[in-house]
Amino acid sequence: MKFHWLLSSFLGVFLLTGAAEAARLQSWRFDASQNRLYFRTEGGVQPKAQLIFNPTRLVIDLPGTSLDRQSVNQPFSGAIESVRLGQFDDDTTRIVVELKDGYTIDPAQVKFRGISPSEWTVDLPTPVRAENPNPSSDPEAGVFSVEPLAPSEPSVEATVVQNVQVTGDGFLIRTTGGRPQINFQQSRALDIATLDIEGATLAPGLSSQQSQTNGKHGVERIEVRQLPTEPPMIRVTLRMNSSNTEWRASLSSLGGISLMPAGTRQSATPRRLTVDPPIRSSVSVPPPVDRTRNPMPLPRMTAGGGDLPQVSNSRSVVVIDPGHGGRDPGAVGIGGIQEKDIVLDISFQVARLLEQQGVQAVMSRTDDSEIDLEPRVSLAERLNATLFVSIHANAINMSRPDVNGIETYYFDNGLDLARTIHGSILQGTGADDRRVRQARFYVLRKTSMPSVLLEVGFVTGAEDAAKLSDPAYRSQMAASIARGILLYLQQR
Ligand SMILES: [Zn+2]
Numbered sequence: 001m002k003f004h005w006l007l008s009s010f011l012g013v014f015l016l017t018g019a020a021e022a023a024r025l026q027s028w029r030f031d032a033s034q035n036r037l038y039f040r041t042e043g044g045v046q047p048k049a050q051l052i053f054n055p056t057r058l059v060i061d062l063p064g065t066s067l068d069r070q071s072v073n074q075p076f077s078g079a080i081e082s083v084r085l086g087q088f089d090d091d092t093t094r095i096v097v098e099l100k101d102g103y104t105i106d107p108a109q110v111k112f113r114g115i116s117p118s119e120w121t122v123d124l125p126t127p128v129r130a131e132n133p134n135p136s137s138d139p140e141a142g143v144f145s146v147e148p149l150a151p152s153e154p155s156v157e158a159t160v161v162q163n164v165q166v167t168g169d170g171f172l173i174r175t176t177g178g179r180p181q182i183n184f185q186q187s188r189a190l191d192i193a194t195l196d197i198e199g200a201t202l203a204p205g206l207s208s209q210q211s212q213t214n215g216k217h218g219v220e221r222i223e224v225r226q227l228p229t230e231p232p233m234i235r236v237t238l239r240m241n242s243s244n245t246e247w248r249a250s251l252s253s254l255g256g257i258s259l260m261p262a263g264t265r266q267s268a269t270p271r272r273l274t275v276d277p278p279i280r281s282s283v284s285v286p287p288p289v290d291r292t293r294n295p296m297p298l299p300r301m302t303a304g305g306g307d308l309p310q311v312s313n314s315r316s317v318v319v320i321d322p323g324h325g326g327r328d329p330g331a332v333g334i335g336g337i338q339e340k341d342i343v344l345d346i347s348f349q350v351a352r353l354l355e356q357q358g359v360q361a362v363m364s365r366t367d368d369s370e371i372d373l374e375p376r377v378s379l380a381e382r383l384n385a386t387l388f389v390s391i392h393a394n395a396i397n398m399s400r401p402d403v404n405g406i407e408t409y410y411f412d413n414g415l416d417l418a419r420t421i422h423g424s425i426l427q428g429t430g431a432d433d434r435r436v437r438q439a440r441f442y443v444l445r446k447t448s449m450p451s452v453l454l455e456v457g458f459v460t461g462a463e464d465a466a467k468l469s470d471p472a473y474r475s476q477m478a479a480s481i482a483r484g485i486l487l488y489l490q491q492r
Helices: 009-018 339-356 373-382 415-429 442-446 462-468 471-490
Strands: 023-031 036-041 048-052 057-063 072-075 080-089 092-099 111-116 119-123 144-146 159-167 170-177 181-186 192-198 200-202 209-212 219-227 233-240 245-252 256-264 317-322 360-363 387-394 406-410 433-438 451-458
Touching: 023 080, 023 092, 036 057, 036 092, 111 442, 159 192, 159 219, 159 233, 170 192, 170 219, 181 245, 181 415, 192 256, 200 219, 200 233, 317 339, 317 373, 339 360, 339 387, 339 451, 339 471, 373 387, 373 442, 387 415, 387 442, 387 471, 406 415, 415 433, 415 451, 415 471, 442 451, 451 462, 451 471, 462 471
Parallel strands: 159 200, 317 360, 317 387, 387 451, 406 433
Antiparallel strands: 023 036, 036 119, 048 057, 048 144, 057 092, 072 080, 080 092, 111 119, 159 170, 170 256, 181 192, 192 233, 209 219, 219 233, 245 256, 406 451
C-alpha cells in the first residue's frame, strides 16, 4: 500500500494549490469511550475504507477532500493506539485508526453512517485480542474492504422507458431496468392525467414523442417527454377526449406501468391519485405506546399559528428531530452561528404549530444535549410515528458565501412528504431551491414511516446565515415546514 504523509509545510502548500477544488476536512473527533470516529467535510464525500494488518489499522480515505493543516497523530490509551490524519494524495485525505499491537477488529462490524452528505460517524467494534497477531509476514496480506453506505448513490437501478403499448384495458408504459418510482395525477376536470417516472430516461433512439391513439379508451393523445430535471424524469401525459373517467396507474407484472380507467364519475370534484414509490424498508411492529403521554413535553409558547391547514380528527404523531446537540455543534458558519442552535429553535416552533393544529409532535431533543442517531430512530419506531422530520442546516467552504438554499432529502417512502415540505418552504420563505434529493442517511434508512431530512439553509452562505440568524426568518421557516407537514397529513 503506497502511503505518504505530508513531510513539510512546503509540500502542504503545493498540494493544496494543486487541489483547488477539493473540499476541506472541516472537523473530526474520535470518542475513545465509544470507539466512534466522527468527521465532517465541506460538501459531500463518499468515504472508502479497508482494514490492513501489521499493525492492524482501519484506513479511511476521503476522496475529493483536503486537509488544510499538517498531518495529525493523536495517541490514545487502551486498545486504540492512535488516530492519524494525513493527505494521501492530491485530493484524498486519509484517516487511520491504528490498533494496539496484538488487537484486531471484525471488519464486518465497522459501521459507517451518513448523518448528512458531509457528516459521518464510523463505529468500530470493541477490539479483541488477535489469535494470530501476525496473520502473515506480508504487510499487504489480509486486506478487507469495508463498503461504506453511499449517501447520494441512487439506491435503485435507473428505469428506462422503452415504448407505450395499447392493451385490452388501457396502456402499458414498458420499462426496463429498475422498478419504476411513479407519481400519477389527474386534473380536476379529468381531461389530463400525468404520470411522472422518477429517475427514468428514454431508451436510446427513442425521442420525446406525441402519439395519436385514435380515441382508444377515451384517450386522444399520449405524450412522452424527458424532463430536464436532476435526477432525470419522464413525464407521460394523457389527453382525454371524454372527461368523465378516472384513471389509475400501477406497476405491471409485465415490466412497466399500466394505466387503466378506474371508473366513471359524473361530478368533477377534485381528486388526486398518487401511487407511492415502492417501499423497501422493513416495517417493525413497535410495542404499544400510551400516546397521551408525550415523552418530552413541549414548552408552551404564546405566538399563534396563523392560517395553517386543519387536519381533522388527527391521530397523527410527528417526530421532529433537531440535528446534533451538546458537544456536536453540527455546522458552524458565518459569525460563529451553530447548526445545533438554529435547528433546535426552528424545531420547537414546528412542534408547537403542529400541536396547535391538533397533531401530536414529539421532539427527539428539547435542549442542548448530545443524542446518538439510534435513539432518534427508535423514538419514532416506539411511538409508531406517522412521520419523521429531521431538521438540519447545511455548510460548505467558508469561502463560498455565494452558496445558499434549501435541500430536502428522502430515502424510500418519503418522496411525497419531501416534495410537499420542500414546496411549502420555497413558497413560504423564498429560499433558493437546491432540490429534493434521495440519500441513504441513517435516520432516513432506519425509520419505517415516511421520513425526510431538511437542510434549511447554509450557515456558510452570506444570505442564508443572515436570514437564519434572524428570529423572524426562523419563525417563517418553521411555519413553512409545519404547513408542509399539515398539507401532507391532510391529503393522506
Ligand atoms: Zn447536520
